[in-house]
Amino acid sequence: MRTIVVMNQKGGVGKTTTSVNLSAGLAAAGRRVCMIDLDPQAHASLHVGIEAHGKTATIYDVFAESKTLGEARQLVASNLWCVPSNIDLAAAEMELADVPGRELILKAAINESRQNETYDYIVMDCPPSLGVLTVNALAAAEEVFIPLQPHFLALHGLSKLFETTALVNRRLNRQLRVSGVVLCMYETGTRLAADIAEDLSQFLMNSDPHAAWAGARIVRSKIRRNIKLAEAPSHGKPIFQYAPKCHGAEDYAALIEEVMDSEASG
Amino acid sequence: MRTIVVMNQKGGVGKTTTSVNLSAGLAAAGRRVCMIDLDPQAHASLHVGIEAHGKTATIYDVFAESKTLGEARQLVASNLWCVPSNIDLAAAEMELADVPGRELILKAAINESRQNETYDYIVMDCPPSLGVLTVNALAAAEEVFIPLQPHFLALHGLSKLFETTALVNRRLNRQLRVSGVVLCMYETGTRLAADIAEDLSQFLMNSDPHAAWAGARIVRSKIRRNIKLAEAPSHGKPIFQYAPKCHGAEDYAALIEEVMDSEASG
Numbered sequence A, B: 001m002r003t004i005v006v007m008n009q010k011g012g013v014g015k016t017t018t019s020v021n022l023s024a025g026l027a028a029a030g031r032r033v034c035m036i037d038l039d040p041q042a043h044a045s046l047h048v049g050i051e052a053h054g055k056t057a058t059i060y061d062v063f064a065e066s067k068t069l070g071e072a073r074q075l076v077a078s079n080l081w082c083v084p085s086n087i088d089l090a091a092a093e094m095e096l097a098d099v100p101g102r103e104l105i106l107k108a109a110i111n112e113s114r115q116n117e118t119y120d121y122i123v124m125d126c127p128p129s130l131g132v133l134t135v136n137a138l139a140a141a142e143e144v145f146i147p148l149q150p151h152f153l154a155l156h157g158l159s160k161l162f163e164t165t166a167l168v169n170r171r172l173n174r175q176l177r178v179s180g181v182v183l184c185m186y187e188t189g190t191r192l193a194a195d196i197a198e199d200l201s202q203f204l205m206n207s208d209p210h211a212a213w214a215g216a217r218i219v220r221s222k223i224r225r226n227i228k229l230a231e232a233p234s235h236g237k238p239i240f241q242y243a244p245k246c247h248g249a250e251d252y253a254a255l256i257e258e259v260m261d262s263e264a265s266g
């Protein structure tokens, strides 16, 4: 089983869009996938058509240890489960402040769910912060996927993101490594995108071979800016159902091929 | 003096870009402006050329009550001061958790600074969350500007944003009102942008006349997507210095006119 955390504390860089379309594409290719929504905005849940109100079990209940992942998951498509979120999760940061081992609650829940459910992939969508929810995901995962808009402000935050990953790797989770940076909303006609991509690949080439991100590379498949990707969430569908022939669907299909290709060595 | 908070918990919608270009434009028009960076990512500071390392005073010191706003501010252009941020601010959420009155620290600091410094505008850039830093800004401000990318996921979060604003208005700050929603990264050729703008204006028209956002309207000037706006931060300059003739500079100049026009009734 591969456990992937999709994270970047910079806002609006394509985390949710990547989590949903990656999960849906892997499921359509026959992999058993569980997507966990760790953002109180609950956009990954919304994007697959779930609005968890009232009594619906969410990831908040898993952190509160009143539900297991198996009890909180919903089947959204063949081979695709989602553990939804809702705004209650915003309180988790404060509520967990004094709980010992608060950073390892999700890891324990995932380990427990292995007894009952089998998945090929767990994909976790994170909020735009490096708080306790994101740290829980980093502590539970083996791989980090970093969606990145090729803009200066987004690139600037990467060193802090790598530092946090290295800290989690050293203190909480020796298996954690950065798999790749996924360039999202790539505007092919602009120099900025090409310059940023070049800066980033230089940075990754020159990084310390012992760093937790040493093996990180820019993923070959770039996700081009494509308005259909922004339309799809309002229909509660991944891009493959909403507009299967658009650039967005092509680019995410290429990303999924690349992810599946690395399974053998995964 | 007008105290404006630029906020939206949805990530990557144009908060920092709007805070910096609004502040810089107002200062260039002769207003005395203090921009306060409340985001631990410190992107507003970076965008005006400040990287606050080591001993440099930041907004964190103001929350820790070891520096006043006057001591932490830096003059970045004629009539334009910035109180910078840095990553230390990320710890504030936890450190303030049990401090009584933690939501009113910034309001007190702004009131104190009125004895020594005079401004026409205070503009506060917020992180992508509704945590204690954003609540401090809402408690201290009179006006809320909401940058919004005209996409479905960004629109979806607005009701929660309005609820939070209404709560702060009722419990912490009776003056607080939502001035306007600024459409950012507007892609004129797409139906999505027009549809979202239409949905939003219906929502605002039909809202409860007693709500804190009752007077809110979509600001007339839309900020079109323009790659120069994304290039400017890497030069540490607002758009008016970096590319004064581009669409981005035109659109923000129109926004500034609109903001100054409402001064008389402000």
Ligand SMILES: Nc1ncnc2c1ncn2[C@@H]1O[C@H](COP(=O)(O)OP(=O)(O)OP(=O)(O)O)[C@@H](O)[C@H]1O
Pocket (backbone or CB within 6 Å): A010, A011, A012, A013, A014, A015, A016, A017, A018, A039, A043, A126, A127, A128, A184, A185, A186, A223, A224, A225, A226, A227, A228, A229, A230, A231, A233, A248, B009, B010, B011, B012, B128, B151, B152, B153, B154
């Ligand atoms: N390749 C793309 N082309 C066009 N629009 C995109 C693309 N990828 C994502 N979007 C849209 O851009 C916005 C930001 O993307 P998304 O919400 O996935 O980012 P995020 O990193 O999850 O944001 P947050 O930090 O708020 O969680 C959304 O409205 C989404 O629909």
Ligand SMILES: Nc1ncnc2c1ncn2[C@@H]1O[C@H](COP(=O)(O)OP(=O)(O)OP(=O)(O)O)[C@@H](O)[C@H]1O
Pocket (backbone or CB within 6 Å): A009, A010, A011, A012, A128, A151, A152, A153, A154, B010, B011, B012, B013, B014, B015, B016, B017, B018, B039, B043, B126, B127, B128, B184, B185, B186, B223, B224, B225, B226, B227, B228, B229, B230, B231, B233, B248
């Ligand atoms: N009108 C625009 N056209 C093109 N790019 C833009 C525009 N406005 C902002 N950008 C770029 O889009 C990205 C997101 O904008 P910005 O960082 O201002 O949003 P934000 O809401 O402050 O993000 P965060 O939630 O991370 O604080 C940045 O790289 C910025 O340079």
Ligand SMILES: [Mg+2]
Pocket (backbone or CB within 6 Å): A015, A016, A017, A039, A043, A126, A127
């Ligand atoms: Mg998201």
Ligand SMILES: [Mg+2]
Pocket (backbone or CB within 6 Å): B015, B016, B017, B039, B043, B126, B127
């Ligand atoms: Mg910002």
